[in-house]
Amino acid sequence: MSAPLLVAEGLHRSFGETAALVDAALRIDEGEVVAVLGSSGSGKSTLLHCLAGIVRPDRGRVVFDGQDLVTMSDARRSALRREAFGFVFQFGQLVPELTCLENVALPLRLARVPRREAEQRAGQWLERLEVTDVAGKRPGEVSGGQGQRVAVARALVTRPRVIFADEPTGALDSLNGERVMRLLTEAARDSGAAVVLVTHEARVAAYSDREIVVRDGRTRNLEVAA
Numbered sequence: 001m002s003a004p005l006l007v008a009e010g011l012h013r014s015f016g017e018t019a020a021l022v023d024a025a026l027r028i029d030e031g032e033v034v035a036v037l038g039s040s041g042s043g044k045s046t047l048l049h050c051l052a053g054i055v056r057p058d059r060g061r062v063v064f065d066g067q068d069l070v071t072m073s074d075a076r077r078s079a080l081r082r083e084a085f086g087f088v089f090q091f092g093q094l095v096p097e098l099t100c101l102e103n104v105a106l107p108l109r110l111a112r113v114p115r116r117e118a119e120q121r122a123g124q125w126l127e128r129l130e131v132t133d134v135a136g137k138r139p140g141e142v143s144g145g146q147g148q149r150v151a152v153a154r155a156l157v158t159r160p161r162v163i164f165a166d167e168p169t170g171a172l173d174s175l176n177g178e179r180v181m182r183l184l185t186e187a188a189r190d191s192g193a194a195v196v197l198v199t200h201e202a203r204v205a206a207y208s209d210r211e212i213v214v215r216d217g218r219t220r221n222l223e224v225a226a
């Protein structure tokens, strides 16, 4: 069996008196879509932040492609996040001053890709996410569903190995939520990216290959019925 792409084991993380994670564990293989389910305050976001190297666990290991995120330097971890990970949050967090096309091109520009090439590749991702029509608009001028599809395009444009999505449809109605989930999972599968999807909605989790439930900071694996 090949080594998993991302493994977390024995994760503990407290905030003051609150134990957000208690011996949490998760593994995800190349190209797999894993949903992290649980009620509000159960520890889902803390788990995602530990997996993505945003929050450092008090104890435990997070190994991405053979590299331990917990012990590596901050500079190396930041570089890894930029190069290998993509992020989609509940509210797209697009840069309001830039057009949607420029938002999608931004991660490439930060990686020193020339403007013309970056915008050409960004345009292809807008097309893939079915939002070509908003290319020249600013985020304030587009709908919530369009904005989330632009955010997904921005997350995928660098061809990351893992997409971390924290309640990506949380601010959308069910029709737009379904559309974003379909496009996100299809695009991730086509580009071979794994997805860690935090949600409290079973309907959203249905797009995953496998589900993990977090309760009081502890993780439990669930087999998804076919």
Ligand SMILES: Nc1ncnc2c1ncn2[C@@H]1O[C@H](COP(=O)(O)OP(=O)(O)OP(=O)(O)O)[C@@H](O)[C@H]1O
Pocket: 015, 018, 019, 020, 038, 039, 040, 041, 042, 043, 044, 045, 046, 047, 200
């Ligand atoms: N930065 C922080 N400072 C203090 N407490 C925190 C912090 N982050 C998380 N917590 C606490 O840790 C626990 C787990 O929070 P977390 O955000 O991981 O849960 P969640 O399952 O993602 O919740 P939600 O679905 O409401 O977003 C909660 O009790 C929360 O209040």
